[in-house]
Amino acid sequence: MNRMNIRFTLITISLLVFLSSCQMGRSDYMSEEQRKELETAYDSLQSNYKMLLANYEGATDTLPSDIQSLYSQMQNMHSEMDVSHRQMMAGNMGRHMQGDNMMAEGMGRHMQGHMTGEWYSQMMGMHEQMARLHQQMGQQNMARMNRRLSEEYGKMIKMIPDLDEPTEIPFNEEGDPTLLNGESLFSQNCASCHGGNAEGVSGAFPPLLNSEWITGDKSTPIRILLHGLQGEIEVQGQTYQGIMPSFKARLSAAEIASLLTYLREKSDGDYPTVSQQDVVEVANSFSNRTTPWSASELNKN
Known part of the structure; x- marks a missing residue:
């Protein structure tokens, strides 16, 4: 048997051993x-x-x-x-919507x-x-x-x-928030809790429209979407208590920028748009954060 055949045989055996150790639809996660x-x-x-x-x-x-x-x-x-x-559970590779x-x-x-x-x-x-x-x-x-x-x-x-390990935000550096539909992103990710018009549900889910937490400093809503929010929060004079999950694994930087810009433009007033770079900078600044923010923490920074 020449060297080429020996090499081919070894590769074949290695591949068969690898495949036999795998289980279809299973994950070592x-x-x-x-x-x-x-x-x-x-x-x-x-x-x-x-x-x-x-x-x-x-x-x-x-x-x-x-x-x-x-x-x-x-x-x-x-x-x-x-x-x-x-x-x-099937071990599928998650795919991110852009x-x-x-x-x-x-x-x-x-x-x-x-x-x-x-x-x-x-x-x-x-x-x-x-x-x-x-x-x-x-x-x-x-x-x-x-x-x-x-x-x-x-x-x-x-x-x-x-879950307590930090994850890198799956942003596409070539993405352009202006090419995305912020309203559609809101409907897909936020409307189920905050209502179709972002006006919230009294006593349950706070409004996002004209919310000071959305229209204020850009970094505040960015941090909430990246890491979540937990505990008591006052919005437009009403107190809410609950959990806002992180969307870091579900939304790209461009999508976060597009969604927040949509809410800021929909609110009364003239507020600067949120850029993808804004999101990336905040994500990098708090890259080791793995827990939700509290309202008091957000107010301090």
Whole structure:
């Protein structure tokens, strides 16, 4: 056997060994034990979610239209979260949306984990707010069911590996925010909680339109979108309590700039646009940040 044949044989054997060690649709992002633990938790969550929907269907006559609208939005969010969860569990390479086009390269399993974690966080906040609204209405059973789901999402967040490690924002340096549709980005990522017109839901989700947190210093809304916001916050004289998830793994720098510029232009007044470079500079300044901001922290800086 000549050297060429020997080399070819060795390469073939190595390739076969590698392929035999791989499992189709599996990922080394999680250990088998971690995967099973998260799958069990997710099955429990899905069961409780179905029970909540069944109770909601039986209580629609007693719920105001704005609460019914929130439930409709919650179901849409749940469907999108489920897609992200299944991609992570299958070990698929997450792909980042750049406007209406897909970026050529996947973000990788680590970024997919962060994206799914952001969905868990968003759903946790949504159910916690729904629990508060039902509590105020005296509907204790619905409040308990929503609170249970919020707690389950909180537990699942802790099961995703390496969420406490910083991630690089998946921005496209060649992107141009002016070529993106800020209104469409808002509808896809914000309207489910803050309303189609960005006017918020009283007592649950603060308005973004004419919000001082949006129209003030550019770095404030950029930091909120990059890292999230948690705790008490006052908006237009009303106090809100909840969780705003990070969108760092779901939006590029250009998309964040386009979305925030849309909200600032839609608000009353004349506010400077947000550029992609603005977002990149803030992201680089706080590249090691892994936890949500508080209102007091944002006010200090």
